Structure formats: structure tokens, C-alpha cells
Amino acid sequence: MKAFRIDLDRLRQAVTATLPADAAPPDDDAAIARFAAGAWTVLPEPGDGVAGMVRQRLGDVRALQLLVEGESLSGWARELGDPGAVSGMQAALARWQPRLGAERILGAFAQGAAHDQRLLTPADAQWPSGIDDLGPHAPAALWLRGDPAALDACSRSVALVGARASSGYGELVTGQLAAGLVSRRFAVVSGGAYGIDGTAHRSALASGGTTVAVLAGGLDRFYPASNDELLRRIAATGCVIAEAPSGVPPTRWRFLARNRLIAALASATVVVEAGQRSGSINTAGHAAALGRPLGAVPGPITSGSSTGCHRLLREYGATLIERPEHIVELLDGPEEEAAQLDALTSDEVRVLDALSRRAARSVDDLAVRTGMAPREVTASLALLELGGRITERASGWVRA
Incomplete structure (x- = not known):
């Protein structure tokens, strides 16, 4: 079985080498998705807005499949569902195709593994959500040491x-x-x-x-x-x-x-x-x-x-x-606002410090970060919400 014209076992080995040693082996879909994300760090230059646009609309995997298959401009327009979206695609394809070789992409994974690098993708829990604010100019993945x-x-x-x-x-x-x-x-x-x-x-x-x-x-x-x-x-x-x-x-x-x-x-x-x-x-x-x-x-x-x-x-x-x-x-905010923290209990301060203004965090996540029991976290969240210091979202809590 192959993906992107590469033997699937070889692809999975390349991806697994850039995961933590204690990570569970990825299934086929996860391996293909991670490989595609890594490939999109190889093909375009950083910040390529056209690459970001096609990845956002089609996903990393489908966008890479079309590129590997040599899809025509009309085919890209059909996939994107918007003829106007292919503006700049011809020049972009000309930029990406010289780097499209399978060995080049597999080599990036091999070199990454050789230098103790991890490939971090938006699917990973540690992905920094602030990066997503870059929109189509956000990277598909990050290479990380540490x-x-x-x-x-x-x-x-x-x-x-x-x-x-x-x-x-x-x-x-x-x-x-x-x-x-x-x-x-x-x-x-x-x-x-x-x-x-x-x-x-x-x-x-x-x-x-x-x-x-x-x-x-x-x-x-x-x-x-x-x-x-x-x-x-x-x-x-x-x-x-x-x-x-x-x-x-x-x-x-x-x-x-x-x-x-x-x-x-x-x-x-x-x-x-x-x-x-x-x-x-x-x-x-x-x-x-x-x-x-x-x-x-x-x-x-x-x-x-x-x-x-x-x-x-x-x-x-x-x-x-x-x-x-x-x-x-x-x-x-001003120092007088910070001084109002004195009115909070120690548990409330711990929970507030563990919250982000951008990334929503669940009760279980906050319990891990604060070392508090989930019921204690829930009680502090209720008081902080009453004080207007935090806001609940579908996926958790954020600082107001």
C-alpha cells in the first residue's frame, strides 16, 4: 500500500522517528497526516500564503495528493470550489514542484530524527495556538529540539x-x-x-x-x-x-x-x-x-x-x-487592577495563573497545571467567573 506514491511502511517509519520515544505508533491515517504536514514545511518557503490557503481549504493531505498527482489549474479550481482562488497558483506550483521529490521529503524526516528533532503539528496538544493567528501564513508544522x-x-x-x-x-x-x-x-x-x-x-x-x-x-x-x-x-x-x-x-x-x-x-x-x-x-x-x-x-x-x-x-x-x-x-492592565488579586483566595490565584487568554483549558487540564483536585478547580472557576475574570468557551475556560 502506498501514500503519495511512497510505500506506506516507509512513510510510517519516517514519521515515527520524529515522535517521542514513548509515543504510540500512529495508525495509517495519522501517519499520512503527519507526513503531509512535514512535507508542507519542505515544499514552500516560510509564510507562503498560497500554500496556506490551499492547506486551509483542502487540508494538508488532499493538497499534497493533488500536487503529487500533477493536478491541472482547472483541477485545483474545481477542488477549491472557487475559480478566483487559483490566482497565483501557477507561480506557486512552479515554486513547489522542484522540491517535490519523495527522497527530499523523507530526507527531512530522517535528518530531523538524526538531530533529535520532533515534528510538531496543530494536532499535537503542545501546538502553540497563537501561531494560528497568522492565518494562511501560519506554518503547517514546526520542527523542535527540546x-x-x-x-x-x-x-x-x-x-x-x-x-x-x-x-x-x-x-x-x-x-x-x-x-x-x-x-x-x-x-x-x-x-x-x-x-x-x-x-x-x-x-x-x-x-x-x-x-x-x-x-x-x-x-x-x-x-x-x-x-x-x-x-x-x-x-x-x-x-x-x-x-x-x-x-x-x-x-x-x-x-x-x-x-x-x-x-x-x-x-x-x-x-x-x-x-x-x-x-x-x-x-x-x-x-x-x-x-x-x-x-x-x-x-x-x-x-x-x-x-x-x-x-x-x-x-x-x-x-x-x-x-x-x-x-x-x-x-x-494597570497596577491597581493587579492589586485586586489580593482579594482572591490562593486557590483562585493558582487557577487564574494557569489560564490563558487564547487557549481554552478544561477542568482536568487545570487540575494538572495547578496540582489541585478537579472539584477545587471547579469551585474556583465559579468564583472567578462571578468576578468577571474568566470566560467559558465550548472547549474550556480562558482569562477575560
């Missing part, structure tokens, strides 16, 4: 980004902000680069917090090479992720595409230090487009390293950030 559970912390996280050529001032402020966020139980997200990114990760690690690095190239070779030890430490305690499979080098356009993942993954983005044309301005733009809170740290008006931050304050409506408390206010 602990996938670290991504749960991204529901309450801050992206600290900035210049690679950072100053002593920028690094000092970054270290203070990252340490302050960790002490307030926030995770720190950044891009693993030199300068502000690396300082943010190091400070989070030194403070015993969770940090996630998002890279622009494949995870078989960490980049930049000088940060290899840092990125290995991040993978040992948190995780390093990329949408590109192994063997794909980081390039300028992939760095820019990577920035949208940083903005979507984090609850808020803060640019600590950036010149007028810094890539972190691009990250800030994605955060603003996604409706994520955006902050910027001011610097001396004589410093070219802070002109980008000042531009964000003037033109993007970024919030001025001086201390960790300002970032907390950016996410949780």
Missing part, C-alpha cells in the same frame, strides 16, 4: 528582541527585563541571535525561567555558530523551534519570515534596542498587525542604536517600557 511542553509557557510570554550589535546599555536593560519577567512567571521568547536576543535568553536561563528560541534555518545546525552552546542550553531546559526542516540555511528573507513566528508565539513584544532598519522593527510590525501588545525601550536621542525604538514609540503607538512592571501592565 521539551515541547515549554511551548505551553508561551501562553504567558514576552518576546524580547533587538539589535545584534547591542550596546552595554541595551544588554543591561534586557537582562533586567528578562529576569524581572521570569520572577513574575513569564516565559521569554526571542530569536537566538547575537546581541539583545542572546542576552534575553541568557538572563532567562540564569533566572531559572523558561525560554524559547525561534530560528530561521533548519535545526540540524544551530545559527549563529557562536551561540551553539547557548542554543543547546535552551534546548536542554526549554525548546528551540523552526519551521524550516534540516538542511535549510538561514537567509535574509527567512529571518524576516521567522520574525512573524516570534510575534505570534509571544503574548507581547518588546523591542529593547534597535536601529532605524533593525530586523526587530519587522517583528514589531508583525506584533502590531496581530493585535499583540507592543512595547519599546527608549534610549539616548544621540544613539543610533535606539532610533528604531523611538520610531516605534512615535509611529506604532508602542508603550514606553522602563521596567518589568511596565510589561506586566501592558498585558495585565
Whole structure:
């Protein structure tokens, strides 16, 4: 039996190699779905909106089947149910077909397994829901080194980004902000680069917090090479992720595409230090487009390293950030609102801290996260709902 013209046993072996060692072997449908998701990290460049559109409308499996079968444009239009939807399809097919070889896709799985990578798909419990806000520009899957559970912390996280050529001032402020966020139980997200990114990760690690690095190239070779030890430490305690499979080098356009993942993954983005044309301005733009809170740290008006931050304050409506408390206010509201937490019981605080603003969580999930009995969680949820602090959805509870 074959799928996508590949022997099904071979396909299943490739997929299984990128699952946790203790995971149950996938059935045929699950293996085919995971393979298709992985294939869609190989075929298009990151952020390809046409690929996202066909995957959203047809699903990863059917879209890959049509591509493998060499479907015509009229056939794509028929499948999509909208002749207008094929706009740009001819150019997209021309981009994807050179990468369509079965060995190339199977090789991505083999290389991923060889470098202890997991393939994370939206079907996995650890999939970060904020990524879905990218719509057709969201990745089909993520390659990950480290602990996938670290991504749960991204529901309450801050992206600290900035210049690679950072100053002593920028690094000092970054270290203070990252340490302050960790002490307030926030995770720190950044891009693993030199300068502000690396300082943010190091400070989070030194403070015993969770940090996630998002890279622009494949995870078989960490980049930049000088940060290899840092990125290995991040993978040992948190995780390093990329949408590109192994063997794909980081390039300028992939760095820019990577920035949208940083903005979507984090609850808020803060640019600590950036010149007028810094890539972190691009990250800030994605955060603003996604409706994520955006902050910027001011610097001396004589410093070219802070002109980008000042531009964000003037033109993007970024919030001025001086201390960790300002970032907390950016996410949780003014200090007087935070002070109202004193009126809650310890159980209510534990449940509230375990809730996300985006991902709905069930009573059983909250019981695991808080260490409380389900009946105690239910009682706290009822009181928090009466206080207007949480909202019930079909799939669980979220912070209001």
C-alpha cells in the first residue's frame, strides 16, 4: 500500500522517528497526516500564503495528493470550489514542484530524527495556538529540539528582541527585563541571535525561567555558530523551534519570515534596542498587525542604536517600557487592577495563573497545571467567573 506514491511502511517509519520515544505508533491515517504536514514545511518557503490557503481549504493531505498527482489549474479550481482562488497558483506550483521529490521529503524526516528533532503539528496538544493567528501564513508544522511542553509557557510570554550589535546599555536593560519577567512567571521568547536576543535568553536561563528560541534555518545546525552552546542550553531546559526542516540555511528573507513566528508565539513584544532598519522593527510590525501588545525601550536621542525604538514609540503607538512592571501592565492592565488579586483566595490565584487568554483549558487540564483536585478547580472557576475574570468557551475556560 502506498501514500503519495511512497510505500506506506516507509512513510510510517519516517514519521515515527520524529515522535517521542514513548509515543504510540500512529495508525495509517495519522501517519499520512503527519507526513503531509512535514512535507508542507519542505515544499514552500516560510509564510507562503498560497500554500496556506490551499492547506486551509483542502487540508494538508488532499493538497499534497493533488500536487503529487500533477493536478491541472482547472483541477485545483474545481477542488477549491472557487475559480478566483487559483490566482497565483501557477507561480506557486512552479515554486513547489522542484522540491517535490519523495527522497527530499523523507530526507527531512530522517535528518530531523538524526538531530533529535520532533515534528510538531496543530494536532499535537503542545501546538502553540497563537501561531494560528497568522492565518494562511501560519506554518503547517514546526520542527523542535527540546521539551515541547515549554511551548505551553508561551501562553504567558514576552518576546524580547533587538539589535545584534547591542550596546552595554541595551544588554543591561534586557537582562533586567528578562529576569524581572521570569520572577513574575513569564516565559521569554526571542530569536537566538547575537546581541539583545542572546542576552534575553541568557538572563532567562540564569533566572531559572523558561525560554524559547525561534530560528530561521533548519535545526540540524544551530545559527549563529557562536551561540551553539547557548542554543543547546535552551534546548536542554526549554525548546528551540523552526519551521524550516534540516538542511535549510538561514537567509535574509527567512529571518524576516521567522520574525512573524516570534510575534505570534509571544503574548507581547518588546523591542529593547534597535536601529532605524533593525530586523526587530519587522517583528514589531508583525506584533502590531496581530493585535499583540507592543512595547519599546527608549534610549539616548544621540544613539543610533535606539532610533528604531523611538520610531516605534512615535509611529506604532508602542508603550514606553522602563521596567518589568511596565510589561506586566501592558498585558495585565494597570497596577491597581493587579492589586485586586489580593482579594482572591490562593486557590483562585493558582487557577487564574494557569489560564490563558487564547487557549481554552478544561477542568482536568487545570487540575494538572495547578496540582489541585478537579472539584477545587471547579469551585474556583465559579468564583472567578462571578468576578468577571474568566470566560467559558465550548472547549474550556480562558482569562477575560
